[in-house]
């Protein structure tokens with residue numbers, strides 16, 4: 001009975017861990033625009049143009 005009732009908790013825990021890892025790696029591909037704070041793709045080299053405010057941004061700003 002105890003094993004059966006705790007099984008869903010294990011599944012939820014595993015799903016939560018997988019979700020956390022997915023979010024962690026997904027977050028690394030994004031940063032915030034320094035002008036409008038919109039979430040934008042992370043720049044690895046050079047510059048990109050923000051879709052929100054149309055201004056250019058570059059890497060170096062952490063997602064926070």
Ligand SMILES: [Zn+2]
Pocket residue numbers: 033034035036037038050051052053054055
């Ligand atoms: Zn912007």
